Structure formats: structure tokens, C-alpha cells
Amino acid sequence: MKKKPMILLFILLAVTSCLLLRQWRSYSGVLEENSEYKFEHPKQRITIETAGKEMQITQTVTGLIKDKNYQIIRPDSLFRWQCIDDDGENCKSYNVDSSKVIAENGELNFTYVIPIPEQPAYILTDWTTRIKDSSIMETTIDIVEKERRGSTWVAGMPQTGYEKLSLIDFYSFKGKGDTPSLYWQSDTLEKKVLNEGLSIQGNPFSIGKHDLQSAASLEQDEYLAVIFTDAVKPAEYQGIKIISPASSAEDIERELINDYFMKKFTKLSNQEKWIIDFLTSLTREKAPAAMKSEIMMAELSQSITNEERNTFVHALQKTKRLDFTILDHLLGDMKGLKTSFFSINKDENSELTPLLFMDLRKVIINDKVTDVTIAYRQDKILFPFVDTLKAMGFRVDTEESTFYASNKTDQFTFFLAQPIFTRNGTDFGLLENPLQVEGGQVYIGIEALQPIFHAEIIENPESIQLNYAKNEK
Numbered sequence: 001m002k003k004k005p006m007i008l009l010f011i012l013l014a015v016t017s018c019l020l021l022r023q024w025r026s027y028s029g030v031l032e033e034n035s036e037y038k039f040e041h042p043k044q045r046i047t048i049e050t051a052g053k054e055m056q057i058t059q060t061v062t063g064l065i066k067d068k069n070y071q072i073i074r075p076d077s078l079f080r081w082q083c084i085d086d087d088g089e090n091c092k093s094y095n096v097d098s099s100k101v102i103a104e105n106g107e108l109n110f111t112y113v114i115p116i117p118e119q120p121a122y123i124l125t126d127w128t129t130r131i132k133d134s135s136i137m138e139t140t141i142d143i144v145e146k147e148r149r150g151s152t153w154v155a156g157m158p159q160t161g162y163e164k165l166s167l168i169d170f171y172s173f174k175g176k177g178d179t180p181s182l183y184w185q186s187d188t189l190e191k192k193v194l195n196e197g198l199s200i201q202g203n204p205f206s207i208g209k210h211d212l213q214s215a216a217s218l219e220q221d222e223y224l225a226v227i228f229t230d231a232v233k234p235a236e237y238q239g240i241k242i243i244s245p246a247s248s249a250e251d252i253e254r255e256l257i258n259d260y261f262m263k264k265f266t267k268l269s270n271q272e273k274w275i276i277d278f279l280t281s282l283t284r285e286k287a288p289a290a291m292k293s294e295i296m297m298a299e300l301s302q303s304i305t306n307e308e309r310n311t312f313v314h315a316l317q318k319t320k321r322l323d324f325t326i327l328d329h330l331l332g333d334m335k336g337l338k339t340s341f342f343s344i345n346k347d348e349n350s351e352l353t354p355l356l357f358m359d360l361r362k363v364i365i366n367d368k369v370t371d372v373t374i375a376y377r378q379d380k381i382l383f384p385f386v387d388t389l390k391a392m393g394f395r396v397d398t399e400e401s402t403f404y405a406s407n408k409t410d411q412f413t414f415f416l417a418q419p420i421f422t423r424n425g426t427d428f429g430l431l432e433n434p435l436q437v438e439g440g441q442v443y444i445g446i447e448a449l450q451p452i453f454h455a456e457i458i459e460n461p462e463s464i465q466l467n468y469a470k471n472e473k
Contacts, residue, residue, distance in 0.1 A: 040065050042136050049144040059110040059128055064103040069094045071132040078112040121231030124182040136178040143171040152189040156180030156239015157223050175223050181237035202228030211249035214284040215256040219317040257283055264322040271348045283313050292348045303355050303378050353439045362463040365391040382443035392468045
């Protein structure tokens with residue numbers, strides 16, 4: 001009798017499994033047919049060949065969704081523009097809109113020309129065909145220079161090859177992302193690679209890697225080619241930065257690191273831009289230029305070691321996006337604590353709020369978990385005075401800068417302005433005030449808390465225990 005229900009259960013499970021499998025296959029088929037659910041990984045290869053007074057350009061974009069209709073964005077600087085398929089015919093479209101074309105076999109091919117400017121140097125920006133709502137993941141550029149030999153091409157991405165052949169100069173570049181800017185100069189430029197993401201070029205220039213050590217040490221998120229020249233005006237383009245050769249090495253390095261950190265911030269108000277000078281100075285280990293940065297640097301230097309500074313700077317480079325809250329997290333994580341140092345002080349005109357690190361461990365006083373949060377100021381451990389005494393069982397009253405703490409057996413009086421306290425009417429003098437004000441909060445240091453109240457403090461990884469025994473008369 002028991003076997004029949006079991007057999008029926010197995011049959012029911014088998015039928016259900018078949019239905020689910022059929023449903024999944026049907027759904028998968030819909031996904032395959034519907035291009036909206038497919039993924040694209042667009043890459044492009046651009047070939048430039050100079051011929052007479054123009055550049056003949058072929059641009060091939062692969063990794064698109066097969067037979068999908070794409071909208072093309074074509075800059076006005078492109079002439080004799082064509083979109084052609086593998087058979088050399090014009091690209092097809094699902095409608096009469098010539099700006100929308102079908103990616104047969106998942107690729108698009110464009111050809112066009114750009115007139116060569118009659119100048120000793122020029123830079124190309126927005127010089128390729130773009131595809132709306134598609135992000136190019138990788139770009140390869142090949143340049144065949146046969147008209148003006150001995151000139152120099154620079155792209156805003158790493159150079160992967162150069163050959164000087166009998167009839168042509170051949171350049172190749174390859175990097176992540178969309179089309180970079182291109183720079184051409186009629187004479188030869190000397191090149192020095194500072195790191196994988198930063199190179200400098202000029203003719204001539206005396207600046208070397210040793211002059212830009214801090215900039216060279218940066219972990220670049222994006223490639224940057226720095227060109228020292230008077231042939232074009234100083235400016236920054238996609239992957240290329242033009243700098244006057246008259247600039248000093250110190251000014252150049254400061255500018256490069258300023259730019260590096262500015263790109264990491266999504267938005268900064270005028271009152272917050274001092275942070276760029278601060279981070280640049282911290283990286284270079286040089287004196288800041290802005291007064292706010294100098295004050296913040298002096299405060300930070302009192303609380304971290306050189307090794308911790310290096311750890312913090314390294315963390316800044318590893319983080320792709322920065323804001324004041326993230327800076328707080330990075331600084332706190334470096335100490336294994338929490339801080340709001342940067343967020344509180346982000347306004348350039350605000351008075352300095354000192355650097356405090358907050359201990360996130362539970363504070364247990366006389367076997368009870370409390371809301372007390374311990375702070376660290378430089379090398380001192382601080383307990384919030386009023387909250388701690390209340391948790392210890394005291395009643396605390398204040399009168400201007402005087403604090404009265406009492407329980408059934410003891411009465412204490414503390415003074416913010418004097419290094420003394422009274423206990424049950426007896427005065428006690430100290431070398432320094434047991435109380436200190438930090439960020440508007442009154443604290444008592446652990447070196448005063450323990451002897452004054454005969455408190456025992458025990459630390460472990462999860463909590464800090466304070467044991468206080470009332471004076472028994």
C-alpha cells in the first residue's frame with residue numbers, strides 16, 4: 001500500500017521536470033532570437049594612410065550584435081564617408097534613415113577621408129565614426145605615413161609598434177576604450193616611458209623619470225601621453241596633454257598629479273577644490289600651496305607614521321572614484337578605525353576640526369554594553385567624559401566649564417580651565433588637565449581615567465571592558 005503513493009510521487013516529479021525543461025528551452029530560444037538580450041563586446045581597428053593632402057581612413061567595428069540596426073554618429077570633419085559590407089556594397093538598413101545601418105555578421109566597416117592641415121603640428125579630436133549607445137571596449141590604430149617621413153605621430157593610448165621602412169613609417173597603438181586624440185608634429189620627438197600609463201615626449205627636453213618620480217609612481221586608470229611643445233597651445237585632450245617646454249619639472253609634476261586626482265572626483269565645489277592640492281602634496285611629500293591644505297597636512301602628520309602615509313597614498317591610487325566620505329573610509333581602514341576627518345573639514349573656509357579616530361569595538365562598563373565610543377587623538381586614548389561617567393553610575397551636572405560627578409559614596413569636581421579636580425572636598429593637582437575638548441566634545445584620557453577612578457580597563461579584539469568599583473565606606 002505504501003508503494004503506490006511513492007510511485008505516484010516519482011511520476012509527478014518526472015512530469016514536472018519535463019515541463020520545466022521544455023519551458024526553459026522555449027525561453028532560451030526567445031532570448032537567442034531577441035537581440036535585446038544579447039551582449040555586445042565592440043572593438044574597433046582604425047587604419048590611417050596618408051596620401052597627398054589627405055588621410056584615408058578605414059574603421060572596422062566588430063563584436064556587435066548580428067543584424068541589429070545601429071544609429072551612426074558621423075562628425076562633419078569626415079569626407080567621402082561610406083559604410084560598406086563584406087561584399088563592398090553599401091550597408092543595409094531596416095528603414096530609410098541613412099544614419100541607421102545593419103551590422104551584418106556583427107560588424108560595421110566605414111571608410112572616409114580627413115584633409116591634412118597645412119601646419120607644422122596639429123591634433124585630431126572627434127575624428128572617427130561613433131555608434132550610438134555602444135561603448136567601444138578596445139581600439140587599435142595603425143598609421144601608414146608615406147608623405148612626410150621623419151615626422152611623429154602620438155596617440156592617447158600606448159604605442160605598440162614602430163617601423164621605419166624603405167617607403168613608409170609605420171605606427172601602431174592599442175588600448176582600452178574608444179578613439180583617443182591623435183597628435184602629429186613635423187619633426188621627430190624623443191620619447192620616455194614613465195610607466196605603463198604615462199609617457200612624455202618632446203624635442204628636445206631635459207626632463208627625465210627622476211624629475212617626475214611621484215608622477216611616475218602613480219597607478220594610472222587611463223593612459224596619458226604628455227607632449228612638450230610650443231607648436232600648439234597647452235591643453236588636455238583625450239589621452240594627450242600638451243605642456244609648454246618652458247615649464248619647470250616641479251610645476252609639471254604638480255600639474256600631472258593634480259589632474260590625476262581631479263579625474264577621480266565626480267564633483268567638487270570651489271570650496272572643496274583644496275583637497276586636490278592636499279592629495280598632490282601628500283603624494284609628492286612636498287609642502288602644500290593652499291593654506292587649508294597646509295593646516296590639514298599638519299594635523300594629519302601628527303597622527304600617522306610615514307609607513308601609514310605610504311599605505312594611505314597607495315590606497316588612494318587603487319580607488320577609482322574618490323569623494324570626502326571615501327577618503328574618510330580609506331584613512332580609517334588604514335588604522336582599523338573610523339574617522340570623519342575629511343568630511344567635517346571639506347569646506348575651505350571652515351575652522352579645523354581635529355583628527356579623531358573612533359574605535360568601533362563595544363565598550364562594556366561594569367558588565368553592561370554601553371553606547372560609549374572611544375576616540376584616539378594622536379597617541380592618546382580618549383573616553384567621552386559625561387557618557388562614560390554616567391555609564392559608571394555617576395550623576396553628572398555641568399555649570400559653564402565645571403563638571404560635578406557624584407554617586408552614593410563619591411563626589412568629584414572637574415574644571416576645563418584648570419589641571420585640578422576635587423574628590424569629596426579634597427583638591428588634587430595634576431601636571432596636565434585630565435579633560436580636553438576635541439571637536440566640541442569633552443573627553444577624559446585613559447591615563448587620567450584609570451588612576452582617578454581606580455578603573456580597570458581590559459581590551460580584546462571585540463570589546464573594551466571598563467570595570468569600576470564604587471568606593472565602599
